[in-house]
Amino acid sequence: MTANALSATELHVTFRALQGRGEVRAVDGVTLDLRTREILALVGASGSGKTTLSRTLLGLEQPTSGAVTALGEPLPTGGRAMRAYRRRTQLVMQDPAGALNPRHSVYESVAEGIRLHRLVAEHNARGEDVTEVDLVSGALASAGLRPPERFFLSSPHELSGGQRQRVLIAGALAVEPEVIIADEPVASLDASIRGEILALFLRLRDELGLSLMIVTHDLGLAWNIADRVAVMQAGRLVEVGDTEDVLLRPQHEYTRELLAALPNEQHRVR
């Protein structure tokens, strides 16, 4: 049996309420697997706990109770093992959230992770004659920015929204991860560019064998690329299953409400 890329078991993440007393159960008893080489869409309205669940899977947030395992192993708690885990499991945020440093060139942005994880030395130790420039070029090319050298010295403000999103994806790919969690990766993009970025995610799964969890409030996106869909409401997972089952035959009232709110053009046939 292949281990899941990531698993959450009875996960709870509780915060003290930002205003007033009491607590917020941001994640409230979630059991969920990200299978290897699958694309899982995590959907739900704003505030349903998607980001908190993702951050906990990435080891950026501590669970109040419950467990996270990665490829069958418990999440490391600190030090070198955590750094290695962070490399294997990359987060791709959306660019308007300030994910790209406006003062860094594309090259610098993509090279950051390569330096942090000392990848050139690692490759060289394996007898591979690669340079940092080779690794940055490879990551940009894999993210669809070709020829890569053309983008090296560009600043984020010189790029289109789609290109900036590709730079963020290249930064993640540069450290050769097994899992990518993408948080609203296309929310700010035009429809045609959105399609291109989604096609890129599909290609990364097919060609690099990545496992991807895409966090979104957009069921149209889930329909377009996800193998499975998990629906969150108020910290709980209310429905999870194959995309066609969940979106064509929703079992839960909340999923039906999310579907009813979809604009008509998003009801497309795969």
Ligand SMILES: Nc1ncnc2c1ncn2[C@@H]1O[C@H](COP(=O)(O)OP(=O)(O)OP(=O)(O)O)[C@@H](O)[C@H]1O
């Ligand atoms: N650090 C924190 N302290 C207190 N409450 C928090 C914290 N982080 C998140 N929350 C609360 O937890 C709940 C879930 O938030 P979360 O950001 O995970 O939801 P989300 O589904 O990702 O929403 P969005 O789509 O708007 O990002 C919300 O009620 C939020 O206000």
